[in-house]
Amino acid sequence: MRMFVLDWIKMLKITDERFTPPKDFNLADFMRHSFKVIHDDLYSVKVRISPGWARWVGEKIWHESQKITKLSDGSLEITFRVAGLDEIKRWILSFDPEAVVVEPERLKSMLRNDLSKTMAQYVGSVTVKEPLRMDLYRSNKGS
Secondary structure (H helix, E strand, O other), X not given: OOOOOXXXXXXXXXXXXXXXXXXOOOHHXXXXXXXXXXXXXXXXXXXXXOHHHHHHHHOOOOOOOOEEEEOOOOOEEXXXXXXXXXXXXXXXXXXXXXXXXXXOHHHHHHHHHHHHHHHHHHOOOOOOOOOOOHHHHHHHHOO
16 A cells, blocks of 8 residues: 655646555554554654653643553653654654653664754754753743
8 A cells, every 4th residue: 555645746637547445455454553644664662751741742642552651750651553663753853852762772773863963963053951841831931
């Protein structure tokens, strides 16, 4: 089964060609483990979310397989069973330093590689400051 991102389609042409999905095909089953749309090998992923972002991240359903464990320091561990690592990698990067991959090692390696390339673009031009805390963001949001 092939997947297409509609936003990437630049030209359409109506033809007489027809596609009949296999009788045993079930879209919900096919997409069950996809984090968004990519369908690939299955991985178990465990991510730790910082205490400052735990409430915001924990109040949302990100994937049907997610299991959340609240830790004693106020952080969360979220586990997923997902098809492919690229989409969940982008999701993790969206939290900056507030999310840390516990497993699998392959995903950690992918993130290290991407982050080292990003840091190389800014070497010498950026000073690393304290990470943004979600609780401060929310309290100042209305100001």
